[in-house]
Amino acid sequence: MKLLEANLTLHRAWQALLWLVLACALIGHTALVHAQQDSFTRIKAVKLEPARNAQHPGWNLAAEFDIQLGQRLREALDRGLPLQFAVDFKLTKNRWYWMDEETASASYTLNLSYNALTRTYRLAMPSGVYNVARYEDALAQMVRVVDWPVLRKDQVKMGEPYTAQVRFRLVLTELPKPFQISALVNSEWDLSSEWLSFEFTPRQELLK
Secondary structure, eight states, X not given: OHHHHHHHHHHHHHHHHHHHHHHHHHHHHHHHHHHHHHSEEEEEEEEEEEOSOTTSOEEEEEEEEEEEOOHHHHHHHHTTOOXXXXXXXXXXXXXXXXXXXXXXXXXXXXXXEEETTTTXXXXXXXXXXXXXXXXXXXXXXHTEEEEEEEEEGGGSOTTOOEEEEEEEEEOGGGSOXXXXXXXXXXXXXXXXXXXXXXXXXXXXXXXO
């Protein structure tokens, strides 16, 4: 009888442990999904276009992003922490005998801040400075890059293939030290897209 009771107790203990493990797994999965949905960025569209300035022939980059700041980033921003973002571009040429050669690179910086006194968001970009009352309006300016000069004609060889890459990221090194440390252990601060790669072959006739 005592042996039977002991077996039942052990069986119930194992059941409780299994339920606990399953619950932890579900909670962890839910938290992971929530974190992924809470803060993210991805590249929706990107292309290289011939520059309109005939005196400085080359190519400009146009891109569109899908960006959402997570709760921690929004709270930090609204409490006065300025955030710096960057759009990175690089062009490489494949070399079968060695590592790929980096032909050109450039970064496009965006500085977003909030003024509690005027209750306005300030977005400083190479294309200009915008002061808006709503966060959504500032974000609408951030998600598009238009006519950004990234490549000169003399940096490439016509008719030869290259690989272009673009990404969007939060510049963690510009944050105060305590926030940099927090960013190392908190994925909500890691607002960086994957590098988007596409093939590019410069052609002389497109620059005319």
